[in-house]
Amino acid sequence: MKTFFTRTASALVFVAVMLGGILWADYTFFLLFFLIGCFALQEYFRLLRGIDADYAGVSSWHKWGATIAGAAILLTFTGDNFQIGGIPTGLIGWWTAVIFLLVMPLGEVLMSKDFSLKNIGYSAIGLLYVIIPFGLLIHIRMNAINIHYTPENVGTAPGWLIPLLLIIFIWINDTMAYIVGSLIGRTPFAPAISPKKTIEGTVGGMILAVATAGIYGHFWGYQYLALQHWIALALIAAIFGTIGDLIESKLKRMAGVKDSGRIMPGHGGFMDRFDSLLLAAPFAWIYVQFFMMH
Template sequence: MKTFFTRTASALVFVAVMLGGILWNPFTFFLLFFLVNFFALQEYFKLIRQIDTDFANTSGLHRYGVSIASCAIMLAFTGSNFILGDINAGFIGWWLAIIFLMVLPLGEILFSKDFSLKNIGYSALGLLYVTIPFSMLVNIRLNAIDIHYTADQVGTAPGWLIPLLLIIFIWINDTMAYIVGSLIGRTPFAPAISPKKTIEGTLGGMILAVAAAGVYGHFWGSSYLALQHWLVLAGIAAVFGTIGDLIESKLKRMAGVKDSGNIMPGHGGFLDRFDSMLLAAPFAWIYVQSFML
């Protein structure tokens, strides 16, 4: 019972912080995911150190350099939305990212006990796996989106809408996959990675997430997005969110741990909470850039 109340309380706090950060204003959205990115990246590094102990031998310059580069990349994706003095924060971010990404291999060569391209690869993969997706999500939020409903009908969607929809669709997919899998799941989906996932549950979650998006989009959401956008975004969240969940599960299994961290009592770490978003966000960004602007 105590565990149930702990999980419920931490979940309510999590939802309140997320909604506040997403909806309040563009800066709170950036700040929220700036912090999520920083801590998720540290959890990724922790997993890699447990998978390959050689990564623990990287120099302090390497570790701090890649963390600063990560923060700079996040800043770079804000573009001209935030101004520091007479210079936009995006410009500062790009230059800091370039400088520290150049320093990263130099620090590995000069200060590590044993120079290893493998360790540089682990860090670069962390930036690609964690930082770039969150940066793309921030980029979507900070830019008003002109939605082309038809060839001659254009509307504007609020910046927070698509990130919030991705989170909602991922939640619907996960919840429905669990329910369907519990009721009729028989065939293991990826037993070596996530033994509890079933093909029936996975497909059921995806279908119901897209169906829910289609129903809402048709009856109530057409003033925000055209129906096809509701369907495609739900499909991206369901399909790539599921793959993202499996990737993080694989990393944890390789590291021999149950959770990536313990920031949320009963819910694990930042990577555990946002693993699905790490793969869904880039594909949503590509879709937005290609078909919604």
């Protein structure tokens, strides 16, 4: 019972912080995903240290250099929306990222006892896998004015709409997959990675997520987003969100841990909460760029 209340309380706090950060303003949206990205990157590094002992020996310069580069990359996606001393934060982030990405390998050569390109590759993959997806969400939010939300582009949709919908569709897919799997799940989907996942639950979750998006989009959401966009975003969330969940589960199995972190009592770490978003966000961004931008 104590565990139930702990999980419930932390989930309510999590939802409140997420909604506040996403809905309040551009800068709170950026700060929210900036912090999530930086903390998730640290969890990725921790998983790597459990997977490959060689990575545990990287220098402090390497660890901090990769973290600062990740933070700078996230800042790059703000573009001209914020300024510090009259200088766009996107430009500050871009130059900082370039400097650290160029200097970090040199520092690794000079400061590490055993120089390894493999370790640099691990960190680079972390920036691509963890940081870039959150940066792309920030980019969608910051460039929302250039998005065609409806065929006629009538009415206005808030900039946070697409990122929030992506998160909601992932949640619906996960919830429905769990319910359907519990009721009729019989056939293991990926037993070596996630023994509890079933084909019936996975397919059922995807179908119900897309159906929910289609029904809501048809009857109530058409003034904000064209029906095909509701369906497409739900499909992206369901398909690539599921793959993203399996990828993180595989990493945890390789590292021999149950959770990526302990930031949320009863819910694990940042990567545990956003593993689906890490893969769904890039594909949602691609969809927005090719099918929704002016």
